[in-house]
Amino acid sequence: ETLDKGLEKSKTSFFSKLSKAVAGKSKVDDEVLDDLEEVLVTSDVGVDTTLKIIERIEERVARDKYMGTEELHGILREEIAGLLSETHQGEATDFVIPEGAKPFVVMVVGVNGVGKTTTIGKLAHQFRQQGLKVILGAGDTFRAAAIDQLQVWADRVDVPIIKQKMGSDPASVAFDTLSSAVNQDADVVLIDTAGRLHNKVNLMNELGKVKRVMQKVIPDAPHDVLLVLDGSTGQNAFEQAKQFTKATEVTSLAVTKLDGTAKGGVVIGISDQFQIPVKYIGVGEGIDDLQVFNKYEFVDSFFN
Numbered sequence: 001e002t003l004d005k006g007l008e009k010s011k012t013s014f015f016s017k018l019s020k021a022v023a024g025k026s027k028v029d030d031e032v033l034d035d036l037e038e039v040l041v042t043s044d045v046g047v048d049t050t051l052k053i054i055e056r057i058e059e060r061v062a063r064d065k066y067m068g069t070e071e072l073h074g075i076l077r078e079e080i081a082g083l084l085s086e087t088h089q090g091e092a093t094d095f096v097i098p099e100g101a102k103p104f105v106v107m108v109v110g111v112n113g114v115g116k117t118t119t120i121g122k123l124a125h126q127f128r129q130q131g132l133k134v135i136l137g138a139g140d141t142f143r144a145a146a147i148d149q150l151q152v153w154a155d156r157v158d159v160p161i162i163k164q165k166m167g168s169d170p171a172s173v174a175f176d177t178l179s180s181a182v183n184q185d186a187d188v189v190l191i192d193t194a195g196r197l198h199n200k201v202n203l204m205n206e207l208g209k210v211k212r213v214m215q216k217v218i219p220d221a222p223h224d225v226l227l228v229l230d231g232s233t234g235q236n237a238f239e240q241a242k243q244f245t246k247a248t249e250v251t252s253l254a255v256t257k258l259d260g261t262a263k264g265g266v267v268i269g270i271s272d273q274f275q276i277p278v279k280y281i282g283v284g285e286g287i288d289d290l291q292v293f294n295k296y297e298f299v300d301s302f303f304n
């Protein structure tokens with residue numbers, strides 16, 4: 001029910017737009033499909049993914065010869081869940097660390113302001129609550145504020161943080177953090193990175209170097225490269241996903257600020273376009289306002 005609450009805005013908006021699109025119509029015709037296309041696009045599902053969904057529905061209409069508008073909700077929900085199933089295999093509902101990697105190393109990437117630090121703090125809190133030993137690495141050495149903010153979260157959650165002064169080499173911070181994690185027998189390492197996009201080659205080089213240096217301590221690190229995106233920024237989030245996936249291999253996504261947007265469809269579009277699973281969603285500024293993404297719950301929250 002917290003998910004429902006957090007996604008209230010996305011939900012009511014999508015649902016009411018959809019209801020408006022089919023109001024007074026009994027069957028799904030070209031006009032309804034046009035309206036549906038608009039609802040999906042304005043909910044930030046993205047044009048490509050929207051067309052994919054519309055095409056699937058058109059195929060069903062053509063095959064079945066008739067589709068009542070009252071069936072549309074159910075069919076749309078099925079198609080969207082199906083689409084998400086291409087990237088979301090599991091149905092995790094809890095914050096779990098895969099077995100085998102100790103420490104489990106997560107490199108967190110994303111541009112400034114998307115909620116990267118907050119997401120790291122919230123994640124640290126979740127793992128800490130499970131009794132896991134967590135260490136943070138302040139790898140965004142480009143901004144003093146980034147180091148300070150991560151320190152605030154480390155204090156709040158009561159986990160150690162490895163940091164150096166502003167301007168130092170992020171790869172060196174990563175090296176120190178992993179070494180310390182190994183020495184202290186930590187379970188989870190969350191490493192922040194600088195999120196400058198203005199120079200793609202720099203970003204690529206920097207993230208590449210951080211990775212290579214990490215691997216000197218733990219050969220298969222990082223085990224997860226988590227890209228944080230602000231769900232309220234629509235096309236910007238798509239653009240950032242494009243840039244980061246070009247710069248490094250992104251293995252999972254966190255989409256934040258879904259509490260403040262009427263456009264939760266970005267989760268569906270981004271996951272589909274980039275074929276990367278959304279692992280977490282941010283639904284508020286509080287320490288507990290991070291949830292493990294569950295495709296069924298998410299799709300249902302749109303339609304119930």
Ligand code: GDP
Binds near residue numbers: 284
């Ligand atoms: P960073 O620059 O990417 O590290 O961004 P921060 O973690 O500092 O977050 C930027 C702002 O977004 C802060 O005011 C956060 O409280 C806020 N924020 C982060 N995640 C969420 C979320 O899921 N919902 C809302 N409403 N605000 C969020």
